Amino acid sequence: MTSKLDSKIPEGNLEQKWTKYRSTVPLVNPANKRSLEIIIVGSGLAGASAAASLAELGYKVKVFCFQDSARRAHSIAAQGGINAAKNYQNDGDSTYRLFYDTIKGGDYRAREANVYRLAEVSANIIDQSVASGVPFAREYGGLLSNRSFGGTQVQRTFYAAGQTGQQLLLGAYSGLQRQVGTGNVKMYARHEMLEVVTIDGKCRGIIARDLTNGKLERHFGHAVLLCSGGYGNVFFLSTNAMGSNVTAAWKAHKKGAMFANPCFTQIHPTCIPVSGDHQSKLTLMSESLRNDGRIWVPAKKEDAQALREGRIMPNDIKEEDRDYYLERRYPAFGNLVPRDVASRAAKERCDAGYGVNKTGEAVFLDFAANTLRYGKIEANKKGIQNPSQEQIESLGKAVVKEKYGNLFDMYEQITGVNPYEQPMMIYPAVHYTMGGLWVDYNLMTNIPGLYALGEANFSDHGANRLGASALMQGLADGYFVIPYTIGAYLSKEIMTKAISTDHEAFVEAEKNVQDTINRLLSIKGSKTVDYYHKKLGLIIWNQCGMARNEAGLKQAISDVQALREEFWSNVKVPGDANSLNPELEKAGRVADFLELGELMCKDALERKESCGGHFREEYQTEEGEALRDDENYKYVAAWEYFAGNKWELHKEDLIYDNIKIAQRSYK
Template identity: 80%
Template sequence: MSVLDAKIPEGTLEQKWTKYRSTVPLVNPSNKRNLEVIVVGSGLAGASAASALAELGYKVKVFCFQDSARRAHSIAAQGGINAAKNYQNDGDSVYRLFYDTIKGGDYRAREANVYRLAEVSSSIIDQCVAQGVPFAREYGGLLSNRSFGGTQVQRTFYAAGQTGQQLLLGAYSSLQRQVGMGSVKMYTRHEMLDVVKIDGVCRGIIARDLVTGKLERHFGHAVLLCTGGYGNVFYLSTNAMGSNVTAAWKAYKQGAFFGNPCFTQIHPTCIPVSGDHQSKLTLMSESLRNDGRIWVPKKQGDTRNPVEIPEEERDYYLERRYPAFGNLVPRDVASRAAKERCDAGYGVGTSKMAVYLDFAYNIKRYGNVEASKRNMHSPTEEEIIRMGKEVVKEKYGNLFDMYQQITGENPYEQPMRIYPAVHYTMGGLWVDYNLMTTVPGLYALGEANFSDHGANRLGASALMQGLADGYFVIPYTIGSYLSKEIATKAIDTNHEAFVEAENKVKSQIENLFNIKGTKSVDHFHKRLGKIMWDKCGMARNAEGLKEAITEIQQIRKEFWSDVRVTGTADEFNPELEKAGRVADFIELGELMCKDALDRNESCGGHFREEFQTEEGEAMRDDEKFAYVSNWEFKGLDAEPSLHKEELKYENIKIAQRSYK
């Protein structure tokens, strides 16, 4: 087994990044003009990296499959972005953000990376404000904060329930500024379908123009994959319909190791599944847990209208089980607790697979605060509730509207029904401290890499990581590689490696059309999703995982002999796009199950039923599993090989996570 070198700089934790930045080799401006960087994906990580690198003078090409860079799924993030500003004077610091993130990740993330993330978090807020991102403000004109799960400070910056949208539009406007200046060339409606390697080094990509169907070859001195997560392997998730693993998967098959593939985040507060027709699930932001209390009836199978169930007959199970953090426990803990109640027969709604998220208590509380602000001495109950609803509307109006659109129920009048759903993937391509994968010249940023969230990501940290990687990490770390590339001339894309890669992509597309089977792409995707959710979802066990592996292998066989892809290759063909993505999801699903089977412990989002405490909490095994599992592709029908990166905790005392 090879030893993975994470290239963590020497020195104390606090000095590593500062020292690194001051000593990393630089590329002079005239050389930057000759160095080409390909960025795949235009979400927070991709757009911020592309604009920051173009500002430095590199020649940048950006690819996205949507019709505009502004559509990337970062746009859907709702609640907020963390930063260790300590504007609230409540005891926050770089160290505390670092500590919360490592602990929240159940001690499965790399200390040096997470500390760097916490260090640069402040600059992200400064940068975004300078771009004109309209964060929420207090009457005094300064920035407002709110709480998120897994922390006891208020460090989350937000823009109503549309924080991701506002941050992405900020990054998008910076990107479009560079496009206008000619320093970034934008390729919308393009999908990357392979990585091109020459002599073991990444030298470009093959992309398909989704409008014309033409395959294109693009050279780059470095390629950055900022292509997000792979939650859609479960078919139903909070991800956008187009979110996919294809770019990361092609990189894996070209030798980039895949880290911790089984670490999936199941978000506790989503709108429950309503039927078989469902194509996606919708998140209700974690910020709602600031003001919403989660409960189920104390009686099993209670079908009364929730507003008629008296206080003493309700079980506020998170407040009961975790008094210190209450409704603000981390996502993995909250999700499992909801599953536990529903499995035990206390679930609500028609499916019985839901719990209540109730705002009545805080509507009243806010109403009383408003009454005293307005000097109303004896307000009526109705006045209090009306004013309270106004406050809640200002904070979460768009989320409440969204809920009402989907369910047809009014959450101002009755509690929301929620249930956990697949939301984020902590796993991803393994990267070193420089964000480089095991393929030289190939980088992974944002959700596409495995790096910062361990086995469970804290809320409001995905936006932080995407922008940290793009604005403040890669502009420095890419120098250590590109400074050695200044003599490399742009390689002609008629080079045989490009021709060969293009032919490989072309023949996969031809194969898909030639099957002429009987079942649609979605048919296979739904079947895969069901297996993944049932056997590699919120709870897993060895037996189920073994079954899943066999079943997924069977699906792969059937897919490649019975899928029907309509239309042709040389036109705009969304069915073909889906087919390629689902083919990759099927292969990924198998690897996720293998990874989950290998990890004989429970940690964060990975809950193996065989490994739990008597109280049903996750039971880690630090002796045997304090490592990142990195899988190396060995061929489709061969076993992937496992490479471990041991995790060393030099600054944090590793302990059982407790939110009690």
């Protein structure tokens, strides 16, 4: 471990670390809290829950989001559910099991102490959400319902139809708005953070741009929390919202915060396939569908060919001619293997020539078998003797509709195909980024006073995140971790008076932002921002996507460098800096992605092993499974930035005292 990376993991047994630490972390008395200011960037699950909780404690909070309302942060789009070790199903779940599943699911590249804490507080999140009025799905007895997700063998996922993220975010948002109403939180919507201000090595504020009139604003804070989400949009096509970006985290990185494991990105197996060049984003079909959907491709290549040419329909293919490849390769977990495994398996079949749509990049997700099973159960419940096939189908469809109705509707709107009649077609797409700003146990980056929460940090999911764990982590960080851990820093800041934003550090930071904006507007080249974004996305998808290799990554690095140079000499940004200018906003974000893209490839090149979402073709078993190298790569790769896009690697060794590391098997 290099001296620059102190993870500050408390001493003691794993089970007691958090409880003990929580009880000994220094406190800030209520009177002092009133004079301490906290800036929060991003209003998703992590940002909204942190803002509400910190304001309730008495801190003065400012929240910034680029959307027109805090409620629109992209957490809203999370579909399937949120994990918690409640063991309501009596199926053997426990804090330890959730901890173990998460570490294993992350392919042994996450910190034990952080993940154990996450599992510990998971149950509180459900309690808190229900208390704030989140209408989770319930059984007829009035108690909460659960479902299964990938990478686990217990039912621990709480959900609200296919809109769990929406319901949880609206819960956190209502808590946030309540504090806005009391004046404890000041909300800055349609504002984008464009620089971090540091004074004497400590983070002291930000520069933000009011997107409606282009004015740059200086804001002081005793601490700054980046809750700005992940960087999946580096790929251009992803399940992220159009505005999701890395800019806040990247500006912090360039000010000295280390960026950890950038190559750990998650490709989600069940998304609607790309339909054409016009595509602006990809849409996820929730992992919860894998509870009831069976994934298959034709067993015969000629059938796949006929499907691609539209000569036959999927239902024409007989049962014995179908290859349920996940059930075949992974009998123990079947269709519920983790996301990275399911994605690679789909790519493997499609690369081998078994893809089922016109591009050859799609597999089927089929609900027919389970629709019939549900239909029979319903017929039994209703006492229908000898139900007809049609009755069974219609009863079954009603059950499927209740569970996944909104997802099926969305699928039909996008593709024009009715998934109740035809199996869905799906293909993997970029969904989540496990990498992010390096943080210690307190969620503080290596810049004192600068924190990163939720997807913006790297800490809990290792090399692959399990389904329904992102919502859990965002809310854990915001509701139950930061309110305690921030005391360790702020208790020493009570004598720090608010620093005037006339301070030279603010003046200089604002000038940097202004210079970048002026530069972007003055290029007046010939290609649009999207043109460069699409090109970048394709490079990263092809060379740093589901499979990577040395030659490809080296090529990608030079391609990204060349593209970046072209961008800065030929991009065309219309309009001016003094009004609403979405093209200018995009240009700034793409400029940052063009730097991050290089670092992702560099990190992927450096990590000469396969683990989780990072699959290096040179390192695989004979059966094509990922081959980890614990001897040499059991570390967090934290990159330090130097001017001119140079980086230095720092390693934080991962220590497993409580889990015996093994090859990850879902067979």
